[in-house]
Every structure is written in structure tokens, then in C-alpha cells.
Amino acid sequence: MLRALEIRDMLIIDRLELEFQPGLNVLTGETGAGKSILLDSLGFVLGWRGRAELVRSGAEQGEVTAVFDLPKGHPAHDVLAEAGFDDADELILRRVNTADGRKTGWVNDRRVTGEMLRALSDTLVELHGQHDDRGLLNPKGHRALLDQFAGHDALLADVKAAWREMSRARKALAEAEAAHAAAQAEEEFLRHAVGELDKLSPQPGEDAELDARRRMMQGAERIRDDILRAEQGMGPDGAEGALADALRWLEGVSDAADGRLDEPLAALARAMAELDEAARGVADTLDALEFDPHELEATEERLFALRGLARKHSVAPDELAGLADTLRDRLTALDQGADRMALLRSELRTAEAAYEAAASALRASRVDAARRLDSAVCAELAPLKMDRAVFVTDLTEAPAGPEGSDAVAFTVATNPGAPAGPIGKIASGGELSRFLLALKVCLSEQRDAGLTMIFDEIDRGVGGATADAVGRRLAALAEGGQVLVVTHSPQVAALGAHHWRVEKHVADAQTTSTVVPLDSMAREGEIARMLSGDTITTEARAAARALLTG
Numbered sequence: 001m002l003r004a005l006e007i008r009d010m011l012i013i014d015r016l017e018l019e020f021q022p023g024l025n026v027l028t029g030e031t032g033a034g035k036s037i038l039l040d041s042l043g044f045v046l047g048w049r050g051r052a053e054l055v056r057s058g059a060e061q062g063e064v065t066a067v068f069d070l071p072k073g074h075p076a077h078d079v080l081a082e083a084g085f086d087d088a089d090e091l092i093l094r095r096v097n098t099a100d101g102r103k104t105g106w107v108n109d110r111r112v113t114g115e116m117l118r119a120l121s122d123t124l125v126e127l128h129g130q131h132d133d134r135g136l137l138n139p140k141g142h143r144a145l146l147d148q149f150a151g152h153d154a155l156l157a158d159v160k161a162a163w164r165e166m167s168r169a170r171k172a173l174a175e176a177e178a179a180h181a182a183a184q185a186e187e188e189f190l191r192h193a194v195g196e197l198d199k200l201s202p203q204p205g206e207d208a209e210l211d212a213r214r215r216m217m218q219g220a221e222r223i224r225d226d227i228l229r230a231e232q233g234m235g236p237d238g239a240e241g242a243l244a245d246a247l248r249w250l251e252g253v254s255d256a257a258d259g260r261l262d263e264p265l266a267a268l269a270r271a272m273a274e275l276d277e278a279a280r281g282v283a284d285t286l287d288a289l290e291f292d293p294h295e296l297e298a299t300e301e302r303l304f305a306l307r308g309l310a311r312k313h314s315v316a317p318d319e320l321a322g323l324a325d326t327l328r329d330r331l332t333a334l335d336q337g338a339d340r341m342a343l344l345r346s347e348l349r350t351a352e353a354a355y356e357a358a359a360s361a362l363r364a365s366r367v368d369a370a371r372r373l374d375s376a377v378c379a380e381l382a383p384l385k386m387d388r389a390v391f392v393t394d395l396t397e398a399p400a401g402p403e404g405s406d407a408v409a410f411t412v413a414t415n416p417g418a419p420a421g422p423i424g425k426i427a428s429g430g431e432l433s434r435f436l437l438a439l440k441v442c443l444s445e446q447r448d449a450g451l452t453m454i455f456d457e458i459d460r461g462v463g464g465a466t467a468d469a470v471g472r473r474l475a476a477l478a479e480g481g482q483v484l485v486v487t488h489s490p491q492v493a494a495l496g497a498h499h500w501r502v503e504k505h506v507a508d509a510q511t512t513s514t515v516v517p518l519d520s521m522a523r524e525g526e527i528a529r530m531l532s533g534d535t536i537t538t539e540a541r542a543a544a545r546a547l548l549t550g
Contacts, residue, residue, distance in 0.1 A: 001482045002125070002452045004067040007041045009059035010097075012504070012513045021498045024478035027486050027515070028493050028526055029502030034513030035486045038502070039127070039456060042066065045095045046125060047105065047117025054097050061098045067091070068124055074450040075123040080107075083116060091124075093117060127454045128436055137424040137432075143408035146393060149443055150369030155362045156403060162355040163402040169348040176344050180337035183330060190331045193313070197324035202306055207317035210303040217296045220289040227289070231282045234275060243272055355400070362404045363395070370395055370408075373442060380438035383469040385462070389414045391435065410439075433458040434470070441473050452482045459489040467491035490530040494547035499523045524548060 007016040012034055029035055043050050045064040055062040068091040070076055076091060085108065095105040095117065105117050147156060183190070234240060247268045254261040310317040333340075370393035377391040390413040398407035413420040414431055423435060437458060459470045471492035477483050478497070487493055499518045504511060518526055524544045525536065532540035 001069045001450065002042075002066060002484070003069050004065075005038075005042060006063075006065040007038075008063045009056040010041050010044070010054050010062040010064060011037045011056060012511050013037060013041070014056065014512045014514075016513075016515055018500070018515055020482065020484065022478075022482050023497035024475050024495060025482070025484045025498045025500070026493045026496030027484070027500045027502055028488070028530060030504070031488075033502040033504040035502045036456075037513060038515070039454065039486070042125070042454075043127070044097065045093050045105075045117070046121035047095070047114040048121065055099050059099070061096050063094065063096045065092065065094045068093070068452075071450055076120055076450075079116075079119050079123060083112070085110070091120070093120070123451070125452045125454060127456065128440070128458060139407075139409045139422070142393075142410050143403065143406065145410075145439070145443065146366060146369055146373060146408050147403075149373050150365055152362065152365045152369070155358070155365050158358040159355070159362050159404050160402045162351070162358040163400075166348070166351040166355045169344065169351040173341065173344040173348050176337070176341050180334065180341060183334040183337065187331075187334060190327055190334065194324065194327050194331055196309065197320065197327065200305060200309060200320075202309070202317065202320035202324070204318050204321050207303065207306055210299055210306070214296065214299045214303060217299065224286065224289045227282060227286055231279065231286065234279050234282065239275060240272075240279070243268060243275065247272065359400065359404045359406075363406055366395060366404075366406055366408070376442040377435070377438045380441050380473070381434065384434040384438060384473075385466040385469070386414070386431065386434055386438075388416055389431070389435075390420065391438070392420055394420075410435075433460065434462065434466075437470060437473055440477060444477050450481075452484065453477060455483065455485040455487075457486055457488065459485075459487050459492050463489065464491070468495075471495035488530065490527045490544065490547060493523075493527055493530060494544070494550065499526070501526050520548075 001022060002020050005016075005018045005020070007013045009015075018038075027035055027038065040050055040054065041064045044054060045066045068076075070089050070091050072089075077087060080091075081087070088108065092108050093105070095103060097103050103114065105112050105114060107116065107120070232238060236244075247265070250261050250265055250268070254265060306317045306320065310320055313320070313323055315323055374391055374393055378389075381387060381389050381391065392411045392413075394409045394411050396407045396409075398405055410423045411420040412423045412426050412431075412435060414426060418426075420426070423432065437455075440453070455474065458474075459467050462470060467489040468491040471489065472495060474483055474485055474492060475495045475497075485492060485496070493499060500515045501518055501522070502513060502515050504513050506512075516522075524541060527544035527547060528536045528540040531543050
């Protein structure tokens with residue numbers, strides 16, 4: 001609910017503070033007094049695109065502040081939460097327009113964009129009038145209005161879910177077909193590359209092992225002769241034989257040496273053992289260095305083959321095994337692609353059938369709701385002196401989408417025998433207002449109670465009993481909510497729960513507009529003025545009292 005509106009230096013408004021109430025709020029005043037400026041200012045703070053020059057002449061900037069009460073469950077809470085605002089039961093919108101055209105907005109003292117203000121405004125205010133291009137005149141919104149009347153949220157949810165699943169299935173099939181086509185284009189390469197890799201069968205770490213083995217074999221030829229000579233120097237004809245002779249000679253005379261040779265003999269025995277161990281190690285090394293020249297050739301060939309294939313595929317040799325697996329998987333996918341696409345096509349057909357079933361159920365509900373809405377609107381038109389007019393909700397087939405495959409358009413025929421046509425082209429200004437009001441009355445049970453509805457001179461072109469019928473329907477719409485109406489009709493004004501008069505004053509060559517709340521006596525005078533004009537007669541006052549006591 002709009003609780004307060006403060007305007008500073010906007011057009012001909014110097015400073016204005018208004019406090020609105022629940023129920024039907026009416027604003028009246030002479031033509032040109034500034035009623036439209038109030039709506040322009042409210043639209044400005046809500047981020048609506050409107051008049052370019054709004055700042056009062058001579059002022060540096062204009063400013064508008066609007067305060068809304070947000071009950072629990074109000075859809076504005078979701079908009080605020082998505083933007084990262086803390087939850088609150090009060091919403092303060094403020095927007096400034098400088099003289100050079102710069103606009104800056106705030107929500108609860110946090111700076112925001114005009115887009116954010118407009119997103120909030122869709123949940124806060126609904127404006128209707130004879131040029132209602134945001135609602136009744138815009139065919140794009142007719143389907144949503146019909147769905148609102150039908151109340152088939154569950155059917156809509158089913159269609160949206162089926163649309164998402166069908167879209168997912170279509171995307172999966174398209175991706176699979178694209179991948180299969182790409183794989184087919186490189187099938188010859190894949191089969192050749194996989195065959196080449198499988199034939200070589202590279203293993204992780206093999207490059208390093210082959211390189212080490214090749215280096216060892218290449219070095220063996222250079223060092224083997226020296227090791228062999230060393231082996232011979234340690235053998236029976238070398239150190240081993242000399243040590244054995246020395247040990248034998250000493251052992252033969254050790255008894256005559258009174259023990260003095262015991263230690264040398266022990267040392268010689270240890271030396272013989274160490275020499276034997278060294279000889280075994282040298283022999284083992286010679287065995288290890290023993291290789292077949294053909295093995296070196298084979299090792300080099302495989303090493304060169306690995307590295308050549310790695311260069312061909314622009315990978316490291318150790319990555320060849322993984323590359324083989326990857327290419328093999330792609331080849332397998334190609335071979336299995338036809339089966340996978342058949343499965344995906346089957347899933348898509350299932351999803352399409354589910355969507356068609358859900359859309360058909362929604363269409364049936366819309367057809368039934370359209371019939372009921374047409375009857376309800378026509379019933380509301382009779383008291384509005386349009387009992388011969390016909391309102392028809394036209395359903396036609398539309399491209400499938402997340403909300404079904406139906407196009408909805410409101411058509412009217414205002415005279416018997418006249419062809420029906422789009423409501424915005426057939427209905428006159430006054431007729432359009434009454435069609436709009438009738439539709440809003442029919443939708444009132446489904447509307448959001450937290451939404452402020454504004455009607456801008458919706459009663460233009462009607463009077464008498466018709467104006468009274470308009471007022472009573474506006475009052476009914478305001479029950480349990482808030483309706484603001486700008487009106488020139490005394491019958492409508494008399495039914496308001498709260499009444500303001502817009503006045504224009506000229507002082508010191510400056511024109512300003514203000515809004516005055518009216519008490520019961522002032523209301524009587526204002527309604528009498530609306531009935532009789534500038535000269536308020538006794539009869540006009542009596543008529544005003546009669547309207548107010550109703």
C-alpha cells in the first residue's frame with residue numbers, strides 16, 4: 001500500500017506531502033490544476049519513463065519520495081531479496097532529477113538503477129486509464145490476465161516444467177548430433193591414429209626407461225675394456241694369486257715366529273675376503289654391461305618412434321597412452337553415436353508428448369476460463385450502460401513456449417451487428433474505461449491485496465447512473481486494498497473513503513500546485529462545485545449532500 005508521497009520542486013509543485021489511506025482515495029480539482037503532475041511524479045519515483053523535463057523552473061533539482069507498506073508475502077520481498085536487500089515491512093523509494101537531466105534513485109537509502117525501481121513498481125502499483133498501454137490495451141498481457149482469472153497455477157507449472165524438459169531433450173539431441181557430425185568428419189583420422197597408437201602401445205614412463213637403457217648401452221662399450229683389465233688384475237694371475245702365495249708362505253713359518261705372524265695372517269685373510277667381494281662386483285658389472293648390439297638398435301628405434309609420434313600429436317611421450325584412450329573413446333562414441341541419438345530422439349518424443357498433453361490441459365482450462373470471463377465481464381457491463389456490448393476472449397494457436405501454445409486477445413463489439421475487433425481499436429475512450437473497470441472487477445478476487453491500483457480519469461465521458469455504477473465498482477475494488485482515482489465525476493468522488501482536492505495558485509508571477517485533504521464540509525463544497533461549476537448553488541449543495549449520504 002502507498003502510505004506517503006513527498007514531492008519537492010517538480011514541475012509546478014514546490015513542496016507537497018501526502019499521506020494516503022487504505023480504501024478508495026479520490027483526487028479532484030479543476031482541469032489543469034496539477035492532478036496529472038501527481039501521477040507523473042509517482043511514475044518518476046517508480047522508474048517509469050515519462051516526461052523529460054520535470055524539475056521546477058528555477059530549482060537545481062526535483063525530488064520525489066514514496067513510502068510503501070509491505071505485508072508478509074508481498075511479491076516486492078522477492079525482488080528485494082534477489083537484489084540483496086534486508087527484509088523489511090517498509091519500503092522507501094527516493095529519486096532525484098537534476099536540472100541537467102541526471103536521475104539518481106535509492107531504495108531504503110541504497111542507491112539503485114531505474115531498472116530496479118521499475119522491477120519493484122510492477123509489484124507495487126498498477127496504473128489504468130484511457131491510454132492504458134501497460135494493461136488492457138496491450139495484447140501481450142491478455143493471456144496473463146486470463147490465467148489470473150482462471151487460477152490454474154498448477155497447470156501453468158506443469159507446462160513450464162514440461163517445456164524445460166523438452167528444451168533439455170532438444171539441446172541434448174542437438175549436441176549429440178553436432179558431436180556425431182564432427183566425429184564423422186574426422187573418422188578416418190581417428191581410426192588411423194588409434195591404429196597407430198595401438199600398434200606402438202606406448203606406456204607411461206617408457207620414454208625415460210628407454211633413454212636410460214640406451215645411455216647405459218652406449219657407455220658400456222667405452223668402459224667395459226677397463227673393467228675387464230681390472231678383473232684380470234684381481235684374478236688368480238694378479239692380486240688374488242699374489243695374496244694366496246703370501247698367505248701360504250707365512251702360514252708355513254708362522255709356528256716358528258712365536259705368534260708374531262698371527263695378526264698379519266688375519267689381515268691377509270680379511271684382504272682375501274674383500275678382494276673376493278670386489279671381484280664378484282666387477283663380474284656382476286661386466287655381466288650387466290654385456291648386451292646384444294641388436295638390443296641397442298631396437299631400443300633406439302622404439303625411443304625414436306615414441307618421440308616421433310609424440311611430436312606428431314603435439315604431446316609429451318608420456319601423454320601418448322592417455323591420448324590413445326581419448327581417441328579410442330571418441331571412436332567408440334562415433335561407433336555408438338547412432339544408438340545414442342536414437343535414444344535421445346526417443347526421449348525427445350516422450351518430452352514433446354508430455355508437453356503437448358500439459359499444454360492441451362492448460363488450453364482446455366483457458367477455454368473454460370475465457371467462457372466464464374466473457375460472461376462475468378458482460379454481466380458487469382450492463383450496470384455500466386453497456387448492456388448491448390459484447391466482450392469476447394479470443395484464443396488462437398501460437399508458437400509453443402513455456403506458458404503454452406495459446407495466444408489470447410480481448411475483443412469487443414460495442415454495437416449490435418458490428419464486427420468484433422481488438423479492444424483498443426473498437427472501444428472509444430469512455431467505453432474503454434468501462435471495459436477496463438468491468439474486467440478489473442472480475443479479476444478482483446485474484447489480484448494481489450498489496451497492490452495499489454490507480455485509475456486516471458477512468459470515468460471520463462460518463463455521468464449520472466453510469467458514473468455512480470463506476471464509483472461503486474471502484475469502491476468495491478478498494479475493499480481490503482487501496483485504490484487511487486483521479487476523477488471529474490461527483491458520483492465517483494462521493495463514494496471515496498478519503499478525498500483530496502488539487503489546487504493551483506498564482507503568486508508573484510509563479511504558479512504552484514498543492515493538494516488539500518478535505519473534511520466532510522469541504523467535501524460537500526467540492527462535490528457541489530463539481531456539480532454546478534464555479535457558482536455553487538443551494539441546489540448543488542443539496543445534491544452533493546445526497547450523493548455523500550448515498
